[in-house]
Amino acid sequence: MAKIDINKVAEILKKNQLDPKLLRQIVEEMNAITQAEEDGEKLPPVKKQFAILVSDPNGVLPKEELAGWVLQLPETESVATVEERIFRGAYDYNDTRKGRQYPVKTVGEAIEQVPAKIFKEAELWVKTKVPVLMLRTNNEIPRELKQPD
Structure with a gap:
């Protein structure tokens, strides 16, 4: 209109x-x-963040905060190949002109700097370029809700 x-x-x-x-x-x-x-102008949208919630019923993970990235790969592939796919994408990126100027040296740099096009060739899709906090849970819901003090 x-x-x-x-x-x-x-x-x-x-x-x-x-x-x-x-x-x-x-x-x-x-x-x-x-x-x-x-x-009646709209309020600005609330900024959101991703978090990874990991089930840890046996208490194997440490209690402090961990950081990680949210990635996707084909269902038919093993998740054990994720690191190899990141390495392959980093090697391919470092072979490009921009990669020779600003090479990536760590997994974090690779996830942040390597374009999605290069990771797509390695059949890996990065959903969060910045690390997100990973939280752990014992995977149980308590019978009673704890009241705040």
Whole structure:
């Protein structure tokens, strides 16, 4: 829907010899509507972050925070090949002109800097370029909700 300035609408109506009283009433009504729309502007969206929740019923993982990345690979492939795919993407990137100028040396740098196109050739899709916190859970829901003190 096209938007037009209220003053231009008023000029068009005046040019078509509309009654001044009716013209004023229409312009006031349009101003009220636009003012209400401006007052009701949307709040900026809440920024969100990814987190990885890992089931740890046996308490094997350490209790401190760990960081990681969210990745995807084909279902038919083993997840044990993820590191190899990252290495392959990093090697391919380092062979490019930009990679020779700014080579990646760590897994974190590779995930952040290597373009998706190169990882796609290695059948790996990076969902988060920055590391996200990994949380652990014992995979049980308590019978009673704990009340805050």
